[in-house]
Amino acid sequence: MARAVSSRRKALVTVIAWTIGLAIFFPILWTAILSFKSEGNAIASPLTVLTTPFTLESYETVQERSNYFGHFWNSVVISLGSTLLALVIAIPAAWAMAFVPGRRTKDLLMWMLSTKMMPAVGVLVPIYLIFRDLGLLDTRTGLVVVLMLMNLPIVVWMLYTYFREIPGEILEAARMDGATLKDELIHVLTPMAVPGIASTLLLNIILAWNEAFWTLNLTAAKAAPLTAFIASYSSPEGLFYAKLSAASTLAIAPILILGWFSQKQLVRGLTFGAVK
Template identity: 65%
Template sequence: MSSKKLRRKLLMTALGWAVALVISFPALWLVLTSFKTETEAISRIPHILFRATLENYVAVQERTTYFHFAGNSVIVAIGSTILALALAIPCAYAMAFMPTKRTRDTLLWMLSTKMMPSVGVLVPIYLIFREMNLLDTRTGLLLINALLNLPIIVWMLYTFFKEVPREVLEAARMDGASPLRELYDLLLPLAMPGIVSTSLLAIILAWNEAFWSLTLTAAKAAPLTAFVASFSSPEGLFYSKLSAASTMAIAPIVILGWLSQKQLVRGLTFGAVK
């Protein structure tokens, strides 16, 4: 490597890392604080060097019902993803392999339903939930998340299914396979990587969903997004315990997110950016 090229690379390294550290600083600080004692956490001169302690993690689990809320998050995120997939897979399959004149319009209509701001329908959903005893239930929140993510899931599956060569499916049909056989025996295995990344995105979105969690749930069905928000009241404010609870709430999803970043772009931009 010529020295000019190396100098450029070193400069970029410095710049790239400096920017990355500034942007991620608040998140790193949160994780760091979770290992401090409460006195260190609110010290006016921040401690960079300190003896790491796990007591906050222990305290969060002893003093709060952390696992109850974590369980709610898991059930809602995974349950809503399974429900949405069950609705979306047949639909995306039909659209990708048996398109009609209306398929394009249907897809764009699905996209347009995402333009409806959730808050515009807060009142009716709240009242319907109250009427049907769904307020503060995991079932209710699970349903909402499945519907919220359904358009994105149909879109993502559609773009993945389109990439499966048609010839494979047509050959099977010639051999007398029914559409359902075709779907289960051929398409699903072939499109499995796409289905997995679609599921990961749906789980991430449902895990981090906050609007409906905050408005429709309370102590019983609240997921982690709402549990963490309960720390915002002044009396509940302990910095390092808040940090420990937050770190536990975000860790699984940050890891999933890193694993699926490429698919995330594709899914969230409805296939416009690949």
């Protein structure tokens, strides 16, 4: 029997939720506001900033100075490519761990996850040298590979969690009907785990889209994504707040729109298997 929740408690939880949400969203909102101000007004006090006129000057300067759509396309290719490649590798791996577990499966998963705790700078030099020797520096292919490797532990872990919620009897019934391993993966397991796979896809696209360390160190101009596009507005002479805000707004707008329209699927995937 469900426990009744008082109106006071509902109101308190609502206020707390809105407060946390606004606190998280405020930096994005403030960045967007500064992007519509001139450089002189952008460094004024907060109350003064809100009362100064809006202008598109910073966006015009950014468009004239940089190839935004080139950086945008690089981000799309790198984030989608690395995520899809990770899924191709992670789905069979997670299937094996979930339905043919060994004695060391949990240890293997923990080891994979522990690799994410290592500072990325610790492997920068060897990866840079490997990329230099293979001709992968400043290429989208190189970034797709390195971001796939960086996010693969998270993809495997998430898919393993979702696959564990699928009854093994369903797969056994498919085998009895003559399904091969390929049929079992493609036609039985994958359709049943679509919510989990979709949420994994979305989260890892966001991770790859926002990755700055590897994109700044392994690219120069040709394959530079939007993270490098933002960094180009930070110079030794100082920060140009309005232009930097305009560049940041242009860079995060696509991923914000994607998150807004896919939020139901994302929540459904994150809660997949939570309610029996």
